[in-house]
Amino acid sequence: MCSPQSTSWRRPCARDALVIRIVGAGPTGALLGLLLERRGKKVELYEARADPREVSADSGRSINLALADRGIHALKAAGVFDRLGSALLPMRGRLIHYENCDTNFQPYGQAGEVIYSVSRHRLNQVLIEVAAQRSRVRLFFQHRFEAADFGAATASIRDLRQDRLISVPMQPLLAADGAGSAMRREMAARKLIQASETDLEHGYKELSIPAGPGGGFRLAKDALHIWPRGNFMLIALPNDDGSFTATLFLPKHGPVSFASLSDAGSADEFLSRHFADARELMPNAVAEWQAHPVGFLGTVSANPWHVRGEAMLIGDSAHAMVPFHGQGMNCCFEDCMEFDGSATQQSWQAVFTQFGAARKLNTDAIAAMALDNYSEMRESVADTKFQLQRALSLELERRFPRRFIPRYSMVMFHHEIPYLTAQQRGAVQAEILSELTAGAVNALSDVDFGRAEGLIISRLPPL
Ligand code: FAD
Numbered sequence: 001m002c003s004p005q006s007t008s009w010r011r012p013c014a015r016d017a018l019v020i021r022i023v024g025a026g027p028t029g030a031l032l033g034l035l036l037e038r039r040g041k042k043v044e045l046y047e048a049r050a051d052p053r054e055v056s057a058d059s060g061r062s063i064n065l066a067l068a069d070r071g072i073h074a075l076k077a078a079g080v081f082d083r084l085g086s087a088l089l090p091m092r093g094r095l096i097h098y099e100n101c102d103t104n105f106q107p108y109g110q111a112g113e114v115i116y117s118v119s120r121h122r123l124n125q126v127l128i129e130v131a132a133q134r135s136r137v138r139l140f141f142q143h144r145f146e147a148a149d150f151g152a153a154t155a156s157i158r159d160l161r162q163d164r165l166i167s168v169p170m171q172p173l174l175a176a177d178g179a180g181s182a183m184r185r186e187m188a189a190r191k192l193i194q195a196s197e198t199d200l201e202h203g204y205k206e207l208s209i210p211a212g213p214g215g216g217f218r219l220a221k222d223a224l225h226i227w228p229r230g231n232f233m234l235i236a237l238p239n240d241d242g243s244f245t246a247t248l249f250l251p252k253h254g255p256v257s258f259a260s261l262s263d264a265g266s267a268d269e270f271l272s273r274h275f276a277d278a279r280e281l282m283p284n285a286v287a288e289w290q291a292h293p294v295g296f297l298g299t300v301s302a303n304p305w306h307v308r309g310e311a312m313l314i315g316d317s318a319h320a321m322v323p324f325h326g327q328g329m330n331c332c333f334e335d336c337m338e339f340d341g342s343a344t345q346q347s348w349q350a351v352f353t354q355f356g357a358a359r360k361l362n363t364d365a366i367a368a369m370a371l372d373n374y375s376e377m378r379e380s381v382a383d384t385k386f387q388l389q390r391a392l393s394l395e396l397e398r399r400f401p402r403r404f405i406p407r408y409s410m411v412m413f414h415h416e417i418p419y420l421t422a423q424q425r426g427a428v429q430a431e432i433l434s435e436l437t438a439g440a441v442n443a444l445s446d447v448d449f450g451r452a453e454g455l456i457i458s459r460l461p462p463l
Contacts, residue, residue, distance in 0.1 A: 028315025029176035030127035057121035066326030074333035181317030211242025233378035309348030
């Protein structure tokens with residue numbers, strides 16, 4: 001009998017080896033389960049929270065997400081993408097809102113290259129709906145992983161509905177339990193892996209821009225809106241009901257910070273002063289400010305990601321990153337695709353070792369690029385030289401498509417280009433852009449495209 005048992009230890013039985021257990025049925029765990037099931041594996045998913053099909057979304061917790069090519073590619077492979085339908089809102093670029101209320105639209109890529117705003121809750125619901133239809137997937141909601149006995153290769157999971165501890169075999173157990181992963185902390189506490197959690201000095205708070213009369217959008221619905229203000233910024237992504245979810249990123253402490261703006265009056269004054277046009281569209285901003293917690297942002301690093309062939313971290317539990325490239329979940333979905341491709345006939349230990357070694361190079365690269373992007377979003381996007389370089393990079397892509405693809409586009413629109421390649425080529429391209437726009441070059445018409453061709457051919461091999 002291989003179903004979950006009450007807490008007494010037992011030796012894993014032969015059939016256990018055929019069941020892959022996943023802790024956490026967030027985006028990573030649910031998608032991973034679907035991909036592995038598609039290969040004929042039996043999967044058990046243990047999730048601490050209630051079934052998302054039966055509850056409404058948490059407010060104040062990253063309500064919508066940017067979905068890009070890497071995530072789309074994985075969702076298509078799992079047969080999920082087409083079921084998202086109207087939950088996907090295409091965003092063609094950034095709409096920058098200046099302090100004087102002027103705006104500037106910056107396309108993300110070439111015509112037709114878009115990213116999508118998608119509801120986190122709806123995406124999770126669809127993943128679980130599809131998983132529930134697969135005969136080889138078993139779902140256990142309100143089941144929280146609490147401890148692992150490495151060596152005995154068992155995990156203790158609490159059935160929260162009955163407050164009962166059950167013991168399940170690991171070998172393998174895939175821990176997709178998010179940035180605060182209990183499995184990672186346990187592996188690290190026992191010195192089986194090294195792990196770190198580096199908090200950003202900035203946090204975030206979610207606010208909302210309700211739909212207009214009749215459910216209309218009160219800002220352009222095909223853009224990601226940014227109010228860059230140097231050391232802080234507000235962004236807003238559209239939702240399919242006509243509303244926008246706005247997120248304020250601000251230092252946690254200091255003269256202008258969540259700590260210094262703790263009362264309703266100072267928060268209201270701050271929002272009205274720095275985001276006047278947005279404030280007019282946010283009638284509930286002060287109540288939301290008081291009701292919503294300040295969210296933490298940070299980078300998680302772990303090495304290795306596994307303990308023998310018993311358990312492995314995957315998704316945010318292995319490599320959570322700051323959200324400024326809109327890639328955290330996209331990267332997790334790419335993890336799932338790559339893990340699925342590597343889960344062959346070898347031992348689990350060999351699979352875990354090879355997957356972690358190859359994948360970490362790429363997840364480290366996107367974590368670093370995500371940090372870089374914070375200063376780009378809150379500061380550089382408003383700078384005219386930066387805007388010229390963005391326009392030039394898209395022009396160079398049109399002229400030299402096999403050699404020059406903007407770094408942002410490599411990350412967001414090209415799942416076939418590894419993150420590490422995007423980071424390395426991006427650094428070379430940044431130098432080329434800087435050389436081509438130095439001095440009195442103020443417009444695309446001032447750029448020496450003959451020189452551009454020489455620099456590109458000599459420094460960037462074809463992709
Ligand atoms: P999680 O989403 O954290 O899911 C983990 C799951 O495990 C949860 O369901 C949780 O309940 C469950 N769990 C936790 N502990 C246990 C336990 N002990 N036992 C059982 N279950 C457990 N990414 C993007 O790609 N695009 C974006 O635009 C984007 N925006 C973001 C904005 C913000 C403000 C933040 C904070 C993140 C953003 N991200 C974005 C990142 C994205 O949210 C994460 O990368 C993604 O949610 C990670 O998925 P996951 O399944 O690995 O972890």
